[in-house]
Amino acid sequence: xxxxxxxxxxxxxxxxxxASLNCTYSDRVSQSFFWYRQYSGxxxxxxxxxxxxxxxxxxxxxxxxxxxxxxxxxxxxxxQPSDSATYLCAVRGYSGGGAxxxxxxxxxxxxxxx
Amino acid sequence: xxxxxxxxxxxxKRTGEKVFLECVQDMDHENMFWYRQDPGLGxxxxxxxxxxxxxxxxxxxxxxSVSREKKERFSLILxxxxxxxxxMYLCASLRQTxxxxxxxxxxxxxxxxx
Numbered sequence: 001x002x003x004x005x006x007x008x009x010x011x012x013x014x015x016x017x018x019a020s021l022n023c024t025y026s027d028r029v030s031q032s033f034f035w036y037r038q039y040s041g042x043x044x045x046x047x048x049x050x051x052x053x054x055x056x057x058x059x060x061x062x063x064x065x066x067x068x069x070x071x072x073x074x075x076x077x078x079x080q081p082s083d084s085a086t087y088l089c090a091v092r093g094y095s096g097g098g099a100x101x102x103x104x105x106x107x108x109x110x111x112x113x114x
Numbered sequence: 115x116x117x118x119x120x121x122x123x124x125x126x127k128r129t130g131e132k133v134f135l136e137c138v139q140d141m142d143h144e145n146m147f148w149y150r151q152d153p154g155l156g157x158x159x160x161x162x163x164x165x166x167x168x169x170x171x172x173x174x175x176x177x178x179s180v181s182r183e184k185k186e187r188f189s190l191i192l193x194x195x196x197x198x199x200x201x202m203y204l205c206a207s208l209r210q211t212x213x214x215x216x217x218x219x220x221x222x223x224x225x226x227x228x
Contacts, residue, residue, distance in 0.1 A: 032214045043204055043219040044157075051214050088157065092214075101147070101172060102206075102217060106156035 002027040004091050006105035014113050019076040021108050023089030026070070032092040033065055035074045037085045038107065044088055048074060079112045086110070117141070118220035120205050126226045133192040135223050137205030145208040146188035147172075147217060148180065150201040157204065163188055195227045 003026040013019040021035075032051050036044035048063040050056045050072065056063045062075040072091075076083055089105040121136035139146065147162040149172075159172030161180040169180050177199060181189045188207075192199055202224050206217040 034216050036219075043222045045219070046216045049214070049216050090157075090217075101159050101162060102157075103159075104149075104157040106154070 002103050004089055004103050004105040006089050006108045009109040010111050011108055012111045012113055013079050015079060017079055019079045019110055021074040021087050023072045023105055024070055025091045030091045033072045034090040036088040038088055039085045081112045081114050084112045118205055118207050118218050120220040120223050122223050124224050127195050128228050131195045133195045135190040135203055137188045137220055138186050139207040143207040144210050147206040148190045149204045152201050197227050200227045
């Protein structure tokens with residue numbers, strides 16, 4: 001059983017600070033890694049994707065991947081109240097859903113305190 | 115922008131009914147997916163399709179079937195609805211097999227089985 005683990009939170013961060021979200025995965029052959037943001041009652045929207053070891057930056061967001069440690073993280077700089085949401089880590093690999101099925105973590109609930 | 119459209123945002127059906135959830139994408143994507151999302155369980159893959167008339171089971175296919183008669187449309191069918199199928203259902207699409215591109219989600223259908 002392929003697993004993706006996230007701390008469910010809630011993770012409370014002051015406005016303007018850096019929010020750090022973490023995710024570990026069990027399947028070593030996982031290929032691609034995604035962070036989705038989901039507001040309550042809404043569908044997931046893609047924030048970042050990363051495929052190679054190291055860091056990838058896009059605006060206030062930085063994704064970090066360490067395949068040896070089977071660890072992926074998302075950093076949000078200058079956190080804003082609008083960043084308050086649930087963040088889903090998703091891993092594409094050879095799950096029960098085939099090569100393209102995503103296995104999701106249960107999500108981390110992030111709260112940015114004004 | 116990719117547009118994935120689910121036919122209903124909210125749906126209420128009765129136990130034993132046959133229920134159809136429809137999903138349409140407008141970007142000629144090869145792959146389409148159906149997930150359900152439940153509190154504490156996260157997003158789980160039900161079925162997916164690589165091409166017209168092709169389907170593969172995901173992690174939780176029991177009680178469901180799918181149909182893909184046209185490339186742009188992927189239907190999820192609850193053959194005989196039961197109360198444990200009350201959930202948020204999310205459709206997603208992906209441009210091509212074995213790519214690093216992300217899946218794009220529709221707005222979701224919140225289904226209640228009474």
